[in-house]
Amino acid sequence: MWLARPKIVRVYLSRGLALVHPASGPIVELGLEPALEFKEVLTNLNPFIGAAFSMELHLSAAYCPAVEITYPVGVERFAEKEAFARSTCAMRQGVAPEELMIQLDPQLPEIAVPLLRIHWDTLRTWLQDNKLNLRSAKPLWTLAAGLSCVRGHAAIALTERDGVTLLGTADSGAPLRGLSLPLVQPEFADAQLNRMHQSLSLGRAETKHVKFADAASPGDVNVCSTWSSYWSIS
Amino acid sequence: MKILRIDFVETSRWLVVWVPTFFAIGAVIGAVYIKDRSWQTSIDATKSQSVQLRVQERALKDAVTKTATQAMEPRIAQLDGIRQKMRLDWNPAFATIENLQEPGTRLLLLRFDAASQTIGLEYEVQSIRQAIALTTAMNAGYATAPWKLEGATGVELAAPKGSDRMRATWTTRLSDLR
Numbered sequence: 085m086w087l088a089r090p091k092i093v094r095v096y097l098s099r100g101l102a103l104v105h106p107a108s109g110p111i112v113e114l115g116l117e118p119a120l121e122f123k124e125v126l127t128n129l130n131p132f133i134g135a136a137f138s139m140e141l142h143l144s145a146a147y148c149p150a151v152e153i154t155y156p157v158g159v160e161r162f163a164e165k166e167a168f169a170r171s172t173c174a175m176r177q178g179v180a181p182e183e184l185m186i187q188l189d190p191q192l193p194e195i196a197v198p199l200l201r202i203h204w205d206t207l208r209t210w211l212q213d214n215k216l217n218l219r220s221a222k223p224l225w226t227l228a229a230g231l232s233c234v235r236g237h238a239a240i241a242l243t244e245r246d247g248v249t250l251l252g253t254a255d256s257g258a259p260l261r262g263l264s265l266p267l268v269q270p271e272f273a274d275a276q277l278n279r280m281h282q283s284l285s286l287g288r289a290e291t292k293h294v295k296f297a298d299a300a301s302p303g304d305v306n307v308c309s310t311w312s313s314y315w316s317i318s
Numbered sequence: 319m320k321i322l323r324i325d326f327v328e329t330s331r332w333l334v335v336w337v338p339t340f341f342a343i344g345a346v347i348g349a350v351y352i353k354d355r356s357w358q359t360s361i362d363a364t365k366s367q368s369v370q371l372r373v374q375e376r377a378l379k380d381a382v383t384k385t386a387t388q389a390m391e392p393r394i395a396q397l398d399g400i401r402q403k404m405r406l407d408w409n410p411a412f413a414t415i416e417n418l419q420e421p422g423t424r425l426l427l428l429r430f431d432a433a434s435q436t437i438g439l440e441y442e443v444q445s446i447r448q449a450i451a452l453t454t455a456m457n458a459g460y461a462t463a464p465w466k467l468e469g470a471t472g473v474e475l476a477a478p479k480g481s482d483r484m485r486a487t488w489t490t491r492l493s494d495l496r
Contacts, residue, residue: 189323197324204326221326230321237319253320260320292319 098144145247149264410495
């Protein structure tokens with residue numbers, strides 16, 4: 085019935101793993117080839133969309149990394165910051181600035197989130213083909229940063245299958261710092277995280293370490309209702 | 319931990335701004351509409367009140383005028399008659415009287431009737447023949463003989479010599495003298 089809750093399908097995309105939570109039914113886990121093209125990844129989701137007409141998308145750190153931006157003195161306006169962040173991200177990723185989409189939180193512009201425009205365009209086309217309305221598209225680590233168990237901690241580390249993200253502030257008044265790095269071999273996640281802690285000068289003890297879809301540790305349903313059993317706290 | 323608000327779908331972020339804005343605008347419009355309706359009713363009430371007052375005023379004025387007219391009626395009627403008479407052009411009639419050069423005749427009576435715009439003359443003549451001559455003299459210069467001999471009273475038949483006088487009357491309408 086149309087008065088019922090809108091049928092939303094929730095999708096998590098990472099390199100090597102896709103999760104689909106249909107409007108009704110359990111979460112479907114799709115193991116994918118890490119090098120698979122984005123279009124192919126989306127095509128693999130087609131059978132699980134069902135009757136949904138709205139989609140919420142969570143992207144992994146490999147698709148939407150957190151990039152720390154240090155703005156030069158004098159860059160005040162949001163448009164200028166956006167342009168600067170775009171060129172910085174493009175330089176880091178080795179692409180032309182116009183090939184990137186940039187999202188900044190106006191309150192916290194220190195962290196920029198780039199997304200390849202070709203991925204975005206592919207996604208729009210796929211959404212049109214499936215008559216889906218995109219409600220939101222955000223990196224999973226922003227969701228993790230808002231978790232209730234993270235509250236009170238100075239920093240959060242999120243380990244996904246394809247990347248590690250560290251976000252945090254050294255002091256209460258200090259600016260937010262953050263970094264996402266791709267993870268090719270999961271067993272090096274801890275070492276990677278150690279290096280990140282050092283480079284961002286964040287203390288390991290103040291960091292809440294959250295893992296998502298980790299094969300080694302069991303899921304904890306109490307962490308978050310979204311992707312309930314895929315979160316785990318170590 | 320600070321929460322980053324990042325979403326590549328920006329519409330939802332703008333909805334937060336636009337939805338309350340539209341609500342506020344709608345509320346303002348609704349308030350204005352409701353207020354306007356109450357204003358409108360009070361305006362209507364005032365209008366109808368003013369119309370009523372005007373009607374009353376006119377009624378009062380009419381009553382005052384009527385009272386005054388009634389009080390002054392005889393004089394006003396007289397004045398009306400005079401005014402009406404003065405409006406008419408009596409000159410052709412006077413010209414007729416002045417131009418008559420008939421010896422032995424005498425104007426006895428000149429009679430105006432403003433209502434029917436008729437004018438009557440009464441002459442003392444010595445004979446019917448003289449009366450006819452007088453009629454001709456009166457009608458001289460008019461294409462349609464306006465003056466008509468209406469009657470004659472006297473004793474001519476009894477005394478054919480015409481020793482006694484007789485009276486003859488003529489009437490015409492003022493409009494025929496033009």
